[in-house]
Amino acid sequence: MGQRLSTTGVVLAAGAGTRFGMPKVLADGGEWLRRSVAALSDGGCDDVVVVLGAAVVDVPVPARAVVADDWGDGLSASVRAGVRAASGADFVVLTTVDTPDVGAAAVRRVLTAARESTSGLARARYDGRPGHPVVIARRHLPQMLDSLSGDDGAGPFLKARADVVAVECGDLSSGRDIDTR
Structure with missing residues (x-):
């Protein structure tokens, strides 16, 4: 039996949520954040990192927080901070705090597809939508x-590649990101 591959899940939660009216990491009294952490932890991630910025909050166990001081530069700053915090992991699972109905089953399905593929790249799709x-x-x-x-x-990066495994998850959730209340 081969060595188990390590996986770090990253919740991107640094934005100000201007269209939403508040940082989404605070949405529903922190419930969206709790759901995101649980989805990654229960979906097969050994380590979970929450990238914070506009609002800095205590993150739920078993996650650890990292602050993207340059969060105002956009999503790229959050991804960069999360990936750096995941250094050494064999796989990184990226998700956003504003997709609260995406659960552990979707994480598990996409992670399995990436691990089984030759490319090591996979992305959830919801009724064909990435x-x-x-x-x-x-x-x-x-x-x-x-x-x-x-x-x-x-x-x-993903769009420029032909070897990303598309993993349909529309049977598990809507996968919609929530931008307005």
């Missing part, structure tokens, strides 16, 4: 980090 979680094998992280800018996360 969403979170996204799983990236460690060997791709330097290139993905180099592709980051402004308010774009890993999306442009």
Whole structure:
């Protein structure tokens, strides 16, 4: 039996949530954050990192917090901080705090697909629409980090590749990110 591969889940939760009217990490009394951490932890991640910025809060166990001081530069700053905090992990699972109905089953399904693929890359789809979680094998992280800018996360990196496994999760949740109340 081979060595178990380590996985770090990253909850991107640093934004100000301007369209939402408040930082989404505070939404529903912190319930969205609790759900995101539980989805990653229960979905197969050995370590969970929550990237904070506009609001700094206590994160639920078993997560640990990292603050993206440059969060105002956009989503790329949050992804960069989360991936750096996950250094050494064989796989990084990225998700956002504003997709509260994405649970452990979706994380498990996408993570399994990435681990079983030759590329080590997988992304959830909801009725054909790309969403979170996204799983990236460690060997791709330097290139993905180099592709980051402004308010774009890993999306442009993933779109430029033909070897990302699309994993339908529409039977598990809507996968919709909530931008307004």
